[in-house]
Structure formats: structure tokens, C-alpha cells
Amino acid sequence: MTLRRAAIVAPIRTAVGKFGGALAPLTAAQLGAAVLKALIERTDIDPSRVDDVVFAQGYGSGEAPAIGRWSWLAADLPIQVPGYQLDRRCGSGLQAIVNAAMMVQTGASDIVVAGGCESMSNVEHYTTDIRQGVRAGSVTLHDRLTRGRMMSQPAERFGVISGMIETAENLARDYGITREAADAYAVRSHQRAASAWDRGLFVDELVPVTVPQRKGAALVFARDEGYRADASIDSLGRLEPLEGGVVTAGNASQQNDAAAACLVVAEDKLAEFGLEPIAWFHSWAAAGCHPARMGLGPVPSVARLFARTGLSWNDIDLIELNEAFAPQVLAVLKNWGWSENDSRHDMLNVNGSGISLGHPIGATGGRILANLTRELQRRGGRYGLETMCIGGGQGIAAVFERA
Numbered sequence: 593m594t595l596r597r598a599a600i601v602a603p604i605r606t607a608v609g610k611f612g613g614a615l616a617p618l619t620a621a622q623l624g625a626a627v628l629k630a631l632i633e634r635t636d637i638d639p640s641r642v643d644d645v646v647f648a649q650g651y652g653s654g655e656a657p658a659i660g661r662w663s664w665l666a667a668d669l670p671i672q673v674p675g676y677q678l679d680r681r682c683g684s685g686l687q688a689i690v691n692a693a694m695m696v697q698t699g700a701s702d703i704v705v706a707g708g709c710e711s712m713s714n715v716e717h718y719t720t721d722i723r724q725g726v727r728a729g730s731v732t733l734h735d736r737l738t739r740g741r742m743m744s745q746p747a748e749r750f751g752v753i754s755g756m757i758e759t760a761e762n763l764a765r766d767y768g769i770t771r772e773a774a775d776a777y778a779v780r781s782h783q784r785a786a787s788a789w790d791r792g793l794f795v796d797e798l799v800p801v802t803v804p805q806r807k808g809a810a811l812v813f814a815r816d817e818g819y820r821a822d823a824s825i826d827s828l829g830r831l832e833p834l835e836g837g838v839v840t841a842g843n844a845s846q847q848n849d850a851a852a853a854c855l856v857v858a859e860d861k862l863a864e865f866g867l868e869p870i871a872w873f874h875s876w877a878a879a880g881c882h883p884a885r886m887g888l889g890p891v892p893s894v895a896r897l898f899a900r901t902g903l904s905w906n907d908i909d910l911i912e913l914n915e916a917f918a919p920q921v922l923a924v925l926k927n928w929g930w931s932e933n934d935s936r937h938d939m940l941n942v943n944g945s946g947i948s949l950g951h952p953i954g955a956t957g958g959r960i961l962a963n964l965t966r967e968l969q970r971r972g973g974r975y976g977l978e979t980m981c982i983g984g985g986q987g988i989a990a991v992f993e994r995a
Contacts, residue, residue, distance in 0.1 A: 685957025889987020
């Protein structure tokens, strides 16, 4: 069977909200509905022609199960279009795009909506104590955000890992990454995000979201909320480490709210739908690593992708390595063999990433794609690499080719 080429069309995103910030009044499913409605309006396609909706969410909820389907319906789009939800933790949003591309490549679908959404501000507390009833004593409520990080691997095999901060501190010790180096990297991320905003580089990919307020007129939210234009070594240096090591609130990714989506379309259907691709899906790979060193996930996943495709660093024109933690990024770069003055730093996370722009888990893959593809066009590059580490000990990587 000959695989069809899968085109990436109109990757868009909402601006990223801070935890408890401007987007907090909206649930993940409502954010998903907003970006889906905007995608259909922007591309002007007949929504009944969509074959499926593949949406990612890192913190799923019974309040909106199968969130791709739920958000599609909430956007008042045709009921005959199915949808589903997937979870590969931090890599979920990219996995949704990969799944959609494979559906198109194999002929199972002609046009698929892919993306994801997350409202970390609204992740619930839950209990596992009362399904069978409680005769006496207390009931424990778990914070799903905290619990999900702690339970991302079986403790019976790997011991208790308190959370993702612990895994970043492990890498800092393993690779001799200092607090000063971590803060310096974080400052660069914030500066690049601020510069990108000043130059209007996010305008084309953003869709405004109307957020109702308790009092007064609704707020139109259209600007990333978490980056710090005034970040400096001095200001970040004043922050206390979160667990006594090198990770602080200033050199770690944020907890965020956002949604992102795109169309993935078969090449031979583009003319029929009147669509112009911005990029082609090229290849992908995922790989596992030890859960206590989960930040190294991009190392084996990129190695596997290069081995499968024959590509190398010499072929890559732009790189998006999601910033879970500054020491995690620096550890990956060391494993990739990059020096501190490596010229490839000039094509790495050029407009900021998770530390500055945020990491709304299910939406991150789509957020990155929206900027990566446009930056490829601005630079006239051919191949862009998107990769990220994943809680529980995984990595995912994908290459997109400029159309």
C-alpha cells in the first residue's frame, strides 16, 4: 500500500493562560470548543466533511469524556462527526497530530481535526475511598495534578518518585547542571518569548477567546499570560528552589490553560476542500526511558526517528524541544552532544517554550506546531523537529516539512 502525504493546515492556538488566571473560568472542554469553532471558521470548510476529531488531554475528567467529541458538539458542529481523546501525558498533543496523520496516510480518513486542550486551573480533586462505602474514619481527596505526577509509574517497580521536579533534580546532579546555568537558560526563554511578542510573531497562530466575567463585560483573552519580559539573572536568582536543588518557579514550566487545533488532510483532497497546507507530516517516533530520568525522553526518541528515516541533525532547520525544566533541557542538549556555544542554539526554541510560554499539557503539542510551522516559513527552512519529554519515562519526536 502506498501511503498518502498528510498535510498540516491552519494550526492555531489560544493564548496560554496562567494557573488560576484569565482562562480559569473556562473548562478544558470549553477551551476545546472555542478553538474548534475558530478552526472551522478560519478554514471555511464544510464541517460535515471532517472524518474524525482526535484531541489530547493530560488530565481527563468525567465531566467531559472523549473530549474531542465533547468539544466538537459544544462548538455546535455536526453530530455525525465522531471524536475521541488520547493521553500520552506531556506528549499527548503531538501524539494526536501523529494519530491523525496516520489515519490520513493509510486512507482511513481524508480530513481529521487534531489538537488538544487543558485547563490545569480546573483539574479536580478526587477520592478512591468511597466506591464501596466508608464505615468509619476519614476520606482522602487527591489533587489530580499532584497525584498524576506521583503515580506516573508503578511504585512497586520504581519506588516512589515524588513528582517531575525530582526527575529534573536527578538530571541536574547527573550532568552537573548548576542553578546559574538553569537560570541563564530560563532568562533566554523569557527574552525570546517577549521578543517574539514584540515582533508580532504569534499573531497569525492565535485565536481570541471570550471569557465571561462575574461582573461587567466579557474579557477577550488573546495574549500569553506567563512570560516575563523583565526576567533577568538577578530576578530569577532571588527565587527559592522548590525542593532544595536547582529547580525554581522561574526555571520550570508553568501550569497552564489553553487549546490548540489543526486540520490534517490528504494531499489528494486539498484542492477539493480549497485548502493550502503550511507543512507536511514527515515522520515520528516514541521511546521509553527510566521514569526517574524522564526528562531524557527526547534523546532516545530523536535517535529512533533519525535511525528510521535516515535524517540527521544536518537536515534539521528548526528545533522545538519543549521546556519542562531548564536542567532537563540542558541535560538533553548534553546527551545530543551540543556544546555551550553550539551554533544550533540559534534554531532551538527561537520564540520561547514551556518555561516562558507555558505547558498546558494536552495543548502543548499543537501550540508548538502552530509556531514551528510558521517559523519554518519565515526562515525558508525545510525540516522542523518537535520533541518533548513525558512524565513516566517517555519521549516523542516528529519531523514536519515546510510546504
